[in-house]
Amino acid sequence: MLNEIIKNILRYIVLVGVQVLIIKNIELGRFINPFIYVLFIIGLPFETPKWVLLFSGFIIGITIDMFYDTAGMHAAACVFIAYLRPGILKLFSPRDGYEFGTQPTIQYLGVPWFLSYSAILILLHHLVLFYIEIFRFSEFFSTFFRVIISTISTLVLIVISQYLFNRKKDQE
Amino acid sequence: MRNLITFIWKNYFFFLFLLMEVLCVYLIVQNNYFQKASFINSSNAMSAKVLKTSADVEEYFFLKNENEKLARENAELRSRSMISFSMLVDDQYLVNDTAYRQKYNYTSCKVVNNSTNRRNNYLTLDKGSKQGVKNNMAVITSTGIVGQVKDVSENFCTVMSVLNSKTTISSKIKKDGSYGPLTWDGADFRYATLHDIPTHVRLVKGDTIVTSAYSLTFPEDIMIGTVKSFERKSGDYFYTVEVKLSTEFKKLSHVYIVTNILKQEQEELEKKSEIDSKD
Numbered sequence: 001m002l003n004e005i006i007k008n009i010l011r012y013i014v015l016v017g018v019q020v021l022i023i024k025n026i027e028l029g030r031f032i033n034p035f036i037y038v039l040f041i042i043g044l045p046f047e048t049p050k051w052v053l054l055f056s057g058f059i060i061g062i063t064i065d066m067f068y069d070t071a072g073m074h075a076a077a078c079v080f081i082a083y084l085r086p087g088i089l090k091l092f093s094p095r096d097g098y099e100f101g102t103q104p105t106i107q108y109l110g111v112p113w114f115l116s117y118s119a120i121l122i123l124l125h126h127l128v129l130f131y132i133e134i135f136r137f138s139e140f141f142s143t144f145f146r147v148i149i150s151t152i153s154t155l156v157l158i159v160i161s162q163y164l165f166n167r168k169k170d171q172e
Numbered sequence: 173m174r175n176l177i178t179f180i181w182k183n184y185f186f187f188l189f190l191l192m193e194v195l196c197v198y199l200i201v202q203n204n205y206f207q208k209a210s211f212i213n214s215s216n217a218m219s220a221k222v223l224k225t226s227a228d229v230e231e232y233f234f235l236k237n238e239n240e241k242l243a244r245e246n247a248e249l250r251s252r253s254m255i256s257f258s259m260l261v262d263d264q265y266l267v268n269d270t271a272y273r274q275k276y277n278y279t280s281c282k283v284v285n286n287s288t289n290r291r292n293n294y295l296t297l298d299k300g301s302k303q304g305v306k307n308n309m310a311v312i313t314s315t316g317i318v319g320q321v322k323d324v325s326e327n328f329c330t331v332m333s334v335l336n337s338k339t340t341i342s343s344k345i346k347k348d349g350s351y352g353p354l355t356w357d358g359a360d361f362r363y364a365t366l367h368d369i370p371t372h373v374r375l376v377k378g379d380t381i382v383t384s385a386y387s388l389t390f391p392e393d394i395m396i397g398t399v400k401s402f403e404r405k406s407g408d409y410f411y412t413v414e415v416k417l418s419t420e421f422k423k424l425s426h427v428y429i430v431t432n433i434l435k436q437e438q439e440e441l442e443k444k445s446e447i448d449s450k451d
Binding site: 020021024025027028029030033050051054058061065066067068069070071072073075076079080082083086132133134139142 | 184185186188189192193195196197198199200202203218219222223226230285287288289290291292294296330358359360361422
């Protein structure tokens with residue numbers, strides 16, 4: 001349990017660092033804004049209590065807000081997907097529920113499961129985030145295009161990171 | 173009452189969610205409508221320090237470019253100083269009198285954080301209230317305008333750049349002085365849009381756009397950019413002009429904060445006459 005908490009705090013620091021120090025400085029044009037830090041919420045263990053889920057979403061969102069000067073926009077999006085996560089997990093659950101001790105990663109539950117689960121969460125996060133940022137309907141379609149492109153780029157980055165850092169659990 | 177409490181307790185997940193979202197919305201709204209220093213922005217100590225270290229490292233990669241720019245500016249300033257002027261008429265003398273007084277003051281700053289690819293872009297600079305920076309001061313660089321100071325902390329300040337949906341800059345066409353508001357439509361960080369230019373103005377591609385004298389923040393005649401194209405929508409009495417910005421927002425590293433020394437006086441006077449006219 002304690003082990004799990006320390007591991008997730010480390011994940012938090014690494015993901016915020018990667019997002020703020022590296023990805024923020026890579027500018028791939030106006031439409032591509034990947035937010036890989038969403039992986040923190042996606043990858044929290046299945047047994048996480050619901051209120052911890054909300055609070056960790058809020059904290060990582062506020063941290064990102066501090067660096068992006070957006071005051072609450074990322075936090076709002078993160079709390080939103082943290083709230084929807086239990087429902088989406090239930091929607092995609094295998095016939096006899098999730099095994100105890102497994103984690104929401106490609107290695108435990110396979111590529112199709114992980115892709116659909118994380119794609120939905122990322123899409124919802126980006127939808128909320130970009131529309132709060134714009135806050136008007138006049139740029140509806142260009143924002144929608146931006147959401148789609150950014151979702152794809154975030155998803156690609158998250159899948160790559162899964163293969164890079166979680167490999168050793170295969171042999172366990 | 174007890175029923176209510178059990179109801180909330182049963183659905184605590186939903187109510188906690190609601191509470192947090194309300195808090196977020198409060199933060200967003202407060203940040204947007206009141207232009208005061210809020211805690212959650214990149215001028216607070218922790219994030220500013222991280223960003224500053226990152227910018228310090230990054231700066232080394234642009235030293236050569238920056239040197240060239242400084243040398244160019246030095247040369248320009250030297251050419252403007254009195255040494256490089258020769259007296260045209262022998263019987264006139266320079267008298268140091270009180271006919272001139274200083275109106276603007278410049279502070280050099282380093283850019284600690286910058287972005288160009290979002291809809292609302294901000295910069296963070298390494299000067300703050302300790303160095304006399306205040307809300308709404310103008311920020312320029314040697315090649316053109318950058319933006320306006322938004323929030324100020326002790327040693328840092330954030331700047332709402334021209335590339336922001338909330339920025340409007342009063343600008344004019346240099347050759348004949350017709351003026352209009354300049355905004356950014358979010359499409360490309362190299363181009364901005366100038367509105368409300370009357371159709372009798374003979375615009376030519378490449379005309380210079382500068383800041384107008386009507387702004388309290390920006391000094392007059394600071395370079396903004398050049399005309400790239402212009403069009404008149406049917407039924408409109410004005411041109412909409414696409415302006416190529418002269419500032420390279422991707423390459424900013426040193427900028428100047430401009431202090432308007434006479435701003436307070438002008439504001440007070442204008443406020444007074446506004447109140448008078450209401451009576």
